[in-house]
């Protein structure tokens with residue numbers, strides 16, 4: 468089932484052409500990555516999907532309804548976690564519920580349950596600066612989920628983390644994605660991360676991105692470690708590097 472349709476989006480800033488006839492879809496429960504060189508227009512595309520930027524032309528449909536220049540329909544998380552430092556982790560996670568009008572006490576109970584469910588026991592009463600980078604990102608991801616569960620946009624959420632923490636958080640995210648039935652679009656520069664996490668990869672290059680050029684990653688995600696050592700994985704990597712360079 469198609470959740471998101473990006474229809475013929477073009478974006479020019481004065482004379483500068485950034486996106487030109489971008490067309491793709493995202494299906495329910497997919498993880499889709501958008502890979503592309505620096506300055507290709509990935510964040511611009513996310514800002515358009517998030518309703519923060521009006522494109523020069525084209526349309527964005529969420530479940531068939533246009534969401535052009537209409538923020539609040541999708542959840543959007545940037546590289547920096549933007550947790551409120553003077554609020555506890557529990558309040559930070561509960562914030563979307565409180566903003567939706569859920570009474571604070573009830574919101575805190577729900578936030579605490581969500582933290583417990585996803586391996587973050589006993590940190591509700593702590594403050595963000597008491598947590599490691601990886602833990603902060605997990606807290607921020609759970610908060611992003613509570614903003615709206617339909618579609619989550621993640622702009623390089625793991626790029627500041629070290630390899631070891633990244634590996635752990637990838638496994639963790641795949642788990643919550645599955646359990647919470649999420650649909651996610653990732654922006655990343657990291658080819659390995661894209662192969663590991665995605666069902667499909669789109670490459671944004673020379674202002675263009677087309678549904679027909681998506682790379683489908685068919686893998687048994689049951690054993691991620693085995694997959695990362697397989698020739699199949701290397702073949703995907705080679706293919707993506709070729710697409711980025713030609």
Ligand SMILES: Nc1ncnc2c1ncn2[C@@H]1O[C@H](COP(=O)(O)OP(=O)(O)OP(=O)(O)O)[C@@H](O)[C@H]1O
Pocket residue numbers: 480483485503504505506507508509510511512
């Ligand atoms: N508001 C704006 N006005 C003018 N130019 C802009 C504006 N926003 C983005 N750009 C330009 O559009 C191009 C694409 O920027 P964007 O941030 O979308 O790329 P990106 O692929 O996300 O890059 P990176 O991977 O480095 O974050 C850049 O050349 C940038 O300078």
